[in-house]
Amino acid sequence: MHKFFYALLALIGLAVGPINAHAQAYPDKPIKLIVPWPPGGGADVVSRLLSKAVGDELGTQIFIENRGGAAGNIGATAAARSTPDGYTIAFAYSGTHSINRHLYKSMPFEESDFAPIVFVASVPQLLTVRTDSPFKSVADVIAAAKANPGKLTYGSSGNGAINHLAGQMFADMAGVKLQHVPYKGGAPATNAxxxxxxxxxxxxxxPLLPHVKSGKLRALAVTSAKRSPGVPELPTIAEVAVPGYEVTSWNGFLAPAGTPDAAIKRLNAAFNKVLADPAMRERLIQMGYEPVGGAPELFSAHIAAETKKWGPVIKGSGLEMN
Incomplete structure (x- = not known):
């Protein structure tokens, strides 16, 4: 009887051992990061920066697959439908995971299709013009827009994108009319x-600050409620021209629902370690990002709150995508 009992324990050990070893070995191959926007935009820039650092922390490569289109829905859908084994993660953005739900009549994914990994950063927008523009302040823009209704053009990374809504809200609250010009991603809009x-x-x-620093563009203000630590010299739109105006985006990382908890915890720990590094924090701040970090539950709660916030704003604007 004792011999049988010990033999059974040995068999259980052999069965469980490889499972534990596999969990401890994660990751043991490269991880794919789906970025639901084309190369060159803000999402792509920060994804490449963080994926390199987090990959080094995990001891593996995190390679990027850009899957742009439909305001991020194409890439997000691909991520949601990926095998939940810890080897596919997705860059999550406020537009794709909070705003689109109110813009599109039907969505190809639910938020329950994802497991949160980490809340990376809150991101203000910059109101920017060329350096040869006659506009030196937000007040100049408003005055010109009032004098020439519908003549001033502003670009965005696409219909329904956060910078589209930032411009729409600015026009509504300032009492002016602007002409929106959508592009297919942040890079084409910057080029425009x-x-x-x-x-x-x-x-x-x-994507804008390098051109501001090189003298090609002039940033007039930030869209956040408070001045950004990355560009403290820039006023907020609210403080100089449009009281109460505030638009910020956010980003983070998600995995397909059903991804093993061990993988989520490992990824979360790696991202938090990278985000806590003083050099990385300073670099993100200089890029205009305000680092957050924290547990997956914090990110999940933030997504839910932002989704609720944007509903009435978009409904009031009359915006709708097919």
Whole structure:
């Protein structure tokens, strides 16, 4: 009887051992990161920065697959339908995971299709013009828009994108009319302001600040409620021209629902360690991001709160996507 009992324990040990070893070995191959936007925009820039650092922390490569289209829905859907084994993760953005739900009549995924990993950062937009623009302040933009209704153009990374809504809300609250020009991603929109195709742009700091620092663009203000630590010299739109105006986006990382808890915990720990690094925090701040970090539950709660917040705003604007 004792021999049988010990033999049974040995068999159980052999069965459980490989499972534990596999869990401890995660990750043992490269991880795919789906970015639901084209290369060159703010989402792509910060994804590449963090994926390299987190990959080094995990001891593996995190390679990026850009899957742009439908305001992020195409890439997010691909991520949601991926095998939940810890080897596919997704860059999550406020537009794709909070705003789109109110813009589209039907969505190809539910938020329950994802497991949160980490809340990376809160991100203000910059109201930006070319340096040869006559606009030196937000007040200048408003005055010109009032004098020429519907003539001033502003670009965005696409219909329904956060910078589209930032411009729409600005126009509504300032009592002016602007002409919206959507592009297929942040990079084409940035190129449009650089080439003079459009008069102004609302956009994330990451792709715009290098051009501001090089003297090609002039940032007039930030869209957040408080001044951004990355560009403290810039006023908020609310403090200089439009009281109560505030638009910020956010980003983080998700995995397909059903991803093993051990993988989520390992990824969360790696991201938090990278986000806590003073050099990384400073770099993100200089890019205009405000690092957050924390537990997966914090990110889940933030997504839910933002989804609730944008509902009445979008309904009031009359925006709708097919």
């Amino acid at each position: 302001i650089l080439s003079g195709e459009i008069d102004l742009i609302f956009g994330e700091p990451a």
